[in-house]
Amino acid sequence: MNIKNMKVSLIGATGFVGTALLKELTDRGHTVVAIARNPESLKDKSPLIHPAAGDVQDAKQVAALVKGSDAVISAYNSGWTNPKIYEDFLTGSRAIEAGVKLSGVKRLIVIGGAGSLEIKPGLQLIDTPQFPAEYKPGASGARDYLNELKKDKELDWTYFSPAILMNHDTSGTRKGHYRLGLDNPVFDAEGKCVLSVEDLALVIVDELEQPRHIRQRFTAAY
Secondary structure (H helix, E strand, O other): OOOOOOEEEEEOOOOHHHHHHHHHHHHOOOEEEEEEOOHHHOOOOOOOEEEEEOOOOOHHHHHHHHOOOOEEEEOOOOOOOOOOHHHHHHHHHHHHHHHHHHHOOOEEEEEOOOOOOEEEOOEEHHHOOOOOHHHHHHHHHHHHHHHHHOOOOOOEEEEEEOOOEOOHHHOOOOOOOOEEEOOOOOOOOOOOOEOOHHHHHHHHHHHHHOOOOOOEEEEEEO
16 A cells, blocks of 8 residues: 555545644645535545545445545534534444444544543543533544443544643634653643644655554643
């Protein structure tokens, strides 16, 4: 496989994270099957992008969409304002995992949440009093799915937890560098754990091209 010319299926291609991933992937010469519920809303018209509509809560649809890819990246998010975000995130994530297996693709990279990062031994960020209540259902779904994914011995999966501060306020900045961690947040000299969505995309495509975290969760920040 030529790592500089891979065929990648990207789930959630029209979202905040998916949009940044799409740009990073195509800037680096990868062909992308851009999977979304409404792919017509894709703004990037690169010839490397092949839009595809599908319901990722249906494993058979996922399998058909990603078949023949070198890898699948899931930036699936069931919507922060969705009252069923917990249930829908788990259902969708399980269907994506099952669909990737059905397709015969071995490599799956999942963009999860920061809530399951351990800020000290035995204490995850989501369980601290400071964790915003409005994000707890989604973060709980991401944590519970990570625990399920850890049991998968068939796929070459990787689960990425973003920095604690990875939101629209940090977007627009691509520093081109980062520091890696595993189960603990990466803090800078000021005690902040920050990474822009553009550099998140850099981290993920670097992992795609040079896998270092097979069957592991990892994280990154400046």
